[in-house]
Amino acid sequence: MDVSALRQVFSKYPTVHCVIHFAALKAVGESFQKVLEYYSNNIQGACNLLKVMEEFKYLPLDEKHRTGNCTNPYGTTKDTVERMMIDLSSANSEWCITLLRYFNPAGAHESGNIGEDPLGIPNNLMPYIAQVAIGRREKISVYGGDYKTSDGTGHRDYVHVVDLAEGHVLAVQHILADNRNGTHIFNLGSGTGSTVLEVIQAFSKACGKEIPYEIVGRRRGDVDSLYASCDRAQEELGWKSTRTLESMCRDMWNWQTKNPTGFNTTK
Known part of the structure; x- marks a missing residue:
């Protein structure tokens, strides 16, 4: 900056x-x-x-x-x-x-008017899946199939972007309270998590067709499983994620179908 x-x-x-x-x-x-x-x-x-x-x-x-x-x-x-x-x-x-x-923001606004439109090749799983589903990319490369998880693919905590937005509002209210100082740390996640294949399956259901994928070698720097404990956010901010993986996929697909080329109006 x-x-x-x-x-x-x-x-x-x-x-x-x-x-x-x-x-x-x-x-x-x-x-x-x-x-x-x-x-x-x-x-x-x-x-x-x-x-x-x-x-x-x-x-x-x-x-x-x-x-x-x-x-x-x-x-x-x-x-x-x-x-x-x-x-x-x-x-x-x-x-x-x-x-x-x-943790891993996913989904879009339920209206389909606000969503994630990464520049270039998406670095995150959900927008990449959406671009495969809409026909902009051929298939998903799943990095690693031998992790210590239920199906061998990486396990991550996905949280709906609207849940995150609500968390930021509550965090602003919290920080502006009288006599507040110091540093306050909160995890914002679902508290559970899903594997890569579970996300692909959920998105396939949302869009009504199978999403092609290929399991390839592990990506450097990744770990088996990572998910949040969000008890403190619930106790001090009054925040808890309420939207499911299914709603993330549904809302992301709604955004992608309404905006097949993202914010770019060139077809």
């Missing part, structure tokens, strides 16, 4: 009370090909944002992923930024920081 550009934004909007940081690169596989770009964007970018916010005396609301023992450069950058922000709030009581560690 460019410091001078950030200063212009904060100067233009002097009544901002919270800042939500979404400007991180986030693909595990890509982070191995673009290591320096990930460190520069995710760590230096966040540092620039915090620097300008401190200049203008703004309090941040931020979302980050898991911490410690990271298996890829992406995870390491996120962990480093979390540690930086925790140290900042510990050293200066004027800072109040919320770290939302959400």
